[in-house]
Amino acid sequence: MSQPFPTISDQKQPQAWAITPNSQALAQLAKGIWECAKQTNQRPLVVLSTAGPLIGVRAALEQNRREGLPNNIAFLPQVISFTDWLEAAPGAWKFPKKQSDLERWLSVYINLRKHPKLKTWFKAESDSGAWGLAQAVIDACDALSELVIPQLQGELNVLFDTHSLDTEAWLKKVELVLDQAIAKAYVGLSRNVVDEESAVLLTFWRYLTSIGDPVIRKHLAMAAHLQAAKENAEKNHGEGRPFIWVQTADPKPVEQELIDHYLSEYAQFAPVVRINLDWQTVALWPEALCGQDAEGEIIIADTSEEQQVQQNIHSSRHEGWRLLAARRFEELAWVAAKAIESHLLANKKKIALVAQDRLAARRARALLSRLGDSLRIRDETGWKLSTTRAAAAFDSLLELIRAPKEGPSASVLLEFLQNPYFDLAHSLQKSPEVCLGLVAQFEDVLLASQAKSGWETFVAAIDKANGYASTHGGSPNEQLIELIRFAKKLHLAWQSPLLECSSAYTQLQNHLQDAGMAQRLEKDAAGKQLLEVLKRFDLSGGLYKDLKMRLPEWLSLLKTVIEEASYEEAGKEAEATLSILPLSSTRLREFDAVVVVGCDEQQLPAFSEPPLFFSDALNRYLKSSTITAQYIQQARDLSQLLVSCKNVDLIWQSKSKSGEPLRPSAWIQRLQAMLKKKIPWEVVEAKLKPYEGQSQPIQKSVSIPDSDLIIPKTVSPSAYKALRDCPYRYYVSNLLGLRKAKEFEEGFDASLAGQTLHALLKNFFQALKTEEKKSHSTIHGGTDARRQWMIDHLMKFSEKEFEKLIAGDARILGTLRDWQKQIPSFVDWQLSRENEGWHYHDAEVPIGFTLTITDPDGVKQDIRIAGRADRFDIHQSVASAAAVIDYKNQKIKKITQRAENILDDPQLLIYARGASENPVEARIPGREVEQAEWVTLRADIKNAEKIIRVHPVEDMSGVMAEFSEQVVNDLNDLWAHKPMPAFAPDSVCQYCEARGICRKGMW
């Protein structure tokens, strides 16, 4: 039973009233407010200490409207939250400018620089850690201000009373009063503080506190309201407008003191009613009923209080409570989703999901999304903006900006270019058709050359690809270079060691515009909010406009601010609404059904992270929130929820991640124990319905190519090797054309280096040929002179060719140095080869041969088997002899293994046959290839005597005959569409891209 509303008297003291926080709480409150209106004949001002119940109170006032009230209160009483009321303070325009969170962080940053003592303490922090700490420092400073500033309230009131029209002078006075109060309090507090951490914090507090702080503004606003109440009372002959304060949650002691004092002062000018919550008939546990004492300890219940609690439990609507247990996380989310679904089926429209376990709530939300638009989901737990696609896209730009001066890694660059908000056509000022597939082509180029980082490397890779295209009948793509130029321009603009925050903001905005991202973000709900958050960084007109910081500091500040921001989903009309919220947000709100997920002993109650700087004892001293206070508040919130809502499902995970049993929260167990005496409150074990089905063992994969499947008429050496290694793999990769999305492997890969070695060797030998034609060249001065010339020039060519790559990725320098160590022995090998009569003739020569086979329809098909030979040598004294050489950037051991399986990897045989059959095409007219060799570019040079540089193909004519027969058979089988089985040794399968398709390992 709630108490009757008090009779408003003119005793100039606040009057107290209490409502019972059960299902009728809002109606009781509304009736009380109307009663106040009736008694005073005025429209009361109702201020709620928290904003959550605002809409509910307004709706209840409308429903409980009383008849016969005078015209001046025809409107609903004004209901406002405390925060909004402070914002609406009269004359707020002349308050000191409100500092944004960002500005406060920056003030921590500046103080760190100014005061070496603080800097020493912070020096271990990384950029992002320091900003996190800055937030903690600000919170702690606010807690200190909360304690100290109330002592100022009297002086602030006087200042309002005697304020002059000169706002500046008034502000100066306020500042002076504040300074004096802080200096005084600092001395007092310092005496109480012994440890270094708190001493540092106090120093911060002293330096940071300014009149733009929220705590100071709060007190100024309260003083302004008080002044307005006074003036109003004077104007109306002592009849002030009634002020109703509704305490919706237990205040911190410091707030309690403040509001008690304030209401007493306000009561001098207007009727004041303070409304509390009365837990007498609602509390389901003694701590919820008794609360804490002045020392902050829980009050032990006496017998009558114990009995009261028992009575509350037995008279509660426990038949509507369900206790559901799930064993695993996935089951937990599934049970929560099912529970919500059952409420929807029972035609419940307003449902709450209390997210004690936030992860499970998120998962349940994902499961519920299949219900579509008929269910509107409002996440009040704060969905982080940083988890949206828009923020990820923006982050890709920041990653590009923060890349080292040589340039970003390929994955960072591709991440940026592939973000959906990047407008390529806009960036390059080209038509969308021109840009079609450009980024994909760029990715292919980088992957093919394994160009992993650095602008120079990327440019070199594109140059190579374009060069190849122009010499092979394709057309080079100039847009690729423009693409690189654009990204490089963005990146280079951020290379100064220190940047001015205000111009950095302008530059960032310009870059968002240039990349077309601003325009696309503007069209997206999350993107719009992101752009709004970024506007906070516009410091151009403020105190910090000249502030400079390092790029990493500025970027991590940017990221931290985005990380803090919440994403607000746009609301849409739906048949039912599900609100995902924390327990505290259910206070004084009405729901048709509530599902609480995460009711295990570890998550209910849940305590907020303890402040970084304060112990629980220090919190008590500062009259801040303590663990005990949070514990009591949650017991009350849960009592209120269970008592006021008809259907409450309490769900918990009965096994922890480590498989240990988890019990439900102690509060639930205590309720179970109490209810057991009357009716048992059973736990319902969630059981997922198993799906039944019969499995069949998977057989080895075999594919029969469809008769319509086009079979390529050209076969490269690597494609033929794939066919020999595993026909199924050839089917997947060469016939179906399926490719795994390629990735850049960690570390530097030798592909680009391998290509570069090939190119520089070609250039070197061409230069050698030219030099030999000069009659006076030192090269003709004997073997030593020739050797020296070759070593010097090969060194020089290597430096030159690798230069660009090293500029892009300094790690490549190691590869160059390794190769340069090889050069003397490589030259020795070349000289000994020359002594045998073999001379370099040509390099990078496209060569192949044609086979004619008959397909199943009896049609003759010409199949071209061709590739590009690394090098041809010719013999000086045998006019018909030529040799083919393949450079391998591999150890000789690998080459020996390769040689053992030459019929499965017959690259050299293909070149040899091609050149012998078409000597003109191979540019060796009149000659035949007699010798084929692999030459390693990574020989073991530790022992100069035992260096093995070369491995020849043995018994050339014998293997060639075998190969020629084999290749005809293989191609006949292929064209006959014969079954293509999956078989290969594990060494091949290990790197096979088709493994996921052939499912090797399952059979």
Ligand code: SF4
């Ligand atoms: S994993 Fe092995 S068996 Fe399967 S397709 Fe690849 S190479 Fe063939």
